[in-house]
Amino acid sequence: MSAPDKPSVLVVDDKENMLKLFSRILGDAYAVTTAADGERALGLLASREFDVVVTDIQMPGADGFAVLREVKRRWPATEVVLVTAYASIPKAVEAMREGAYDYLAKPFDPDEVALVVARALEQRRQRREAEGLKQQLAAAPDFHGLLGTSAAMRQTCALLTQGAARDFTVLLTGETGTGKELAARAVHAESPRKGRPFVAVNCGALPAELVESELFGHAKGAFTGATVAKAGLFEEAHGGTLFLDEAGDLPLAMQVKLNRALQEKEVRRVGTTQPINVDVRVVAATHRDLQAEVSAGRFREDLYYRLNVFTVRMPALRERREDIPLLAMHFLAKAGRPLEGFTPEALRTLTAYAWPGNVRQLENAVARAVAVAPGPRIRPEDLPPELSPSSSGGGPLPAESLAKMPYREAVDSARDAVSREYLVALMQEFGGNVTHAAERAGMERESLHRLLKRYGVRSDDFKRSE
Structure with missing residues (x-):
């Protein structure tokens, strides 16, 4: 009797010598059952x-x-593996369209039989793993978009x-790409203000000269271009939550x-002296160490203490590696292409990588893999090259890889020393097209122009001749 833990194989053939042949080829590795007809x-x-x-394929009856x-x-x-005479191969191909895994054409080599069955078993195992991940x-x-079962x-x-x-x-802290905006929305959705507005603004993307107008609003004629009065984001968020990313x-x-607006619970539009009362709950986020910024004189201590009332640090993805397969399947499902899942090797590659760009980088990596994978499962070679084992240590990425990442993630990964290299790689990839490069970098076009000017990178130098 075969060992119960062996994979089970049913062999169906109306010729006794074929049943004996398959039993002899497969009997050592598998629990073989035979059937003399369909x-x-x-x-x-x-x-x-x-x-x-x-x-x-060819049997009397069934x-x-x-x-x-x-x-x-x-x-x-x-x-299902089909066995067919050479002349009936077209029928076997037709059967594969109906769900057969592969076929064996007579006469076949015993090693070929063992290989095809082993591959079929591996396919079954991978499909079951994918189904297990889906379940x-x-x-x-799902905490308002924040996925994961890890303790962190x-x-x-x-x-x-x-x-x-x-x-x-x-105050939400943590590295770039850890899901701070999702966390802010979760705070709003779980709060008594959940039925009121949630207004988000990326403070780092606002030009310095427009920050006050965006947050507090302005009166008509307050500055050039202010043709009408405009309410600021504090007023838009009245009764709800304002997220200062x-x-x-x-x-x-x-x-x-x-700091004064938070203390007094009122704002003044630019160009007026009339205070406007606002009832706003502020959720702030930063990837910076604000205590270090205070010590360096780049952040006000009084504002730091006003924001640092209840602090939640968002864990880096490398601190919750057990969530990576689930997140990868989630992003695969969102990608809109019906792939079955990931090969075990691809999942191992994803889990081993340090993810300097965290969940956002993982989402981009899966989207890229979905676009290039021939199917039905994503393989390691379908993943971005920076995820190869030689790059999994989490150190700075080479400049040619930085262009694949939004600017803040690149700086987080390799600090300011590679900012110029990042910009050069970005310009090279997009042939000096600042608009497309800004979209990839995740910033406004004007912000990218300022960075290019600061680091002496001329977009015209990378323009491609027609």
Whole structure:
């Protein structure tokens, strides 16, 4: 009797010598059951699932097509290998369109039989793993878009829930790409203000001369171009939540005015002296170490203490590696292409990488893999080259890889020393097209122009001749 832990293979053929041949080839590695015709195979399939079914096509009565259809109807995860004479190969190809895994053309080599069955079993295993991940993903808690079952994420979501219940300022810290905006939206959704506006602004993307107008509004004629009066974001968020992303990038002069607005709960539009009362709950986020910024004189201490009422640090992706397969499947499902999942090697590559750009970088990596994968599963070679084992240590990425990342992620990965190299790589990739480069970098076109000027990089030098 075969060992119970061996994979099960059903061999169906109306010739006894073929059944004996398959049993001899496969018997050592697999638990082989034989059926002398299609009708007996259908009877076995009515009550039992096999890992692989190897069936001849040409048989009296129920042929290989009937066996294939019954397998796929009753046991869709079972892989089917067809056996056919050379002249009937077109029929085997047709059967593969109906769900067969592969075919063996007579005469065949015993090693070929063992190889095809082993591949069929590997396909079944990978499909079951993918289905298991899909089931885990469906059952995983989704905290307003924040996915993960790791202890780090459970603790983070618990803290966000606690902070949401109290109507005070929340400060979200952590590396770029860790999901701070999702966390801010979760705080709003869990708070008593959930039915009121949620207004988000990236402070780092606002030109210094327009920050005050954007936050507090302006009167008609307050400055050139102010043809009408405009309410600021504080007024838009009245009664709700204002999310100040990258608050650590605010100019010092604006920090003074923001601190006063938070203290007095009122704002003054640019060009007026009339205070406007605002009822706003502020959630601020930054990838910077604000205490270090205070010590360096780049961030006001009084504003730091006003923001640092309830702090939640968003964990880096490398600190919750067990969430990576679930997140990867989530992003695969969002990509809109019906792939089955990832090969085990691809999942190992994803899990081993240090992810300097965190969840955002993982999403981009999966989107890229979906675009290039021939299917049905994403392989390691479909992933971005920087994810190769030689790049998994988490150190700075080479300049030619930096152009694949938004600017802030590149700077986080390799600090300011590579800013110029990043910009050069970006210009090279897009042939000096600042608009397309700004979209890739995740910043406004004007902001990219300022960076290019600061580092002496001329976009015209990279323009491609027609």
